[in-house]
Amino acid sequence: MISIDATNTSVNPARSTAVAIFAGRWAQQQLRLFWIEPIAGGIVCGVTYRWLSSEPSGQIVGSAPAE
Known part of the structure; x- marks a missing residue:
């Protein structure tokens, strides 16, 4: 963002x-910096978050109460 004023960089x-x-x-040749790499980074971050998070995975452990 700093380079916008200095070099008229496009971040869009x-x-x-x-x-x-x-x-x-x-x-x-530099378009990959604007399209492929942000998408790949988002995928890597999403997978890493799921791997590291302690959120419930939706699996049921145990048995149902007896009626």
Whole structure:
């Protein structure tokens, strides 16, 4: 976010994609920074959270009370 004022950096994936289409090959090669890596990071974080969390998994342990 700091680089927006200094270099006019785009942090919006849609804006970056539109500019990259017209800027050339070098810009298109960097589009993964705006699309693939944030999605992959979200997946890794979601899996890690599920692995580390102590939330109930929905499994029933024990037996039902006798009637």
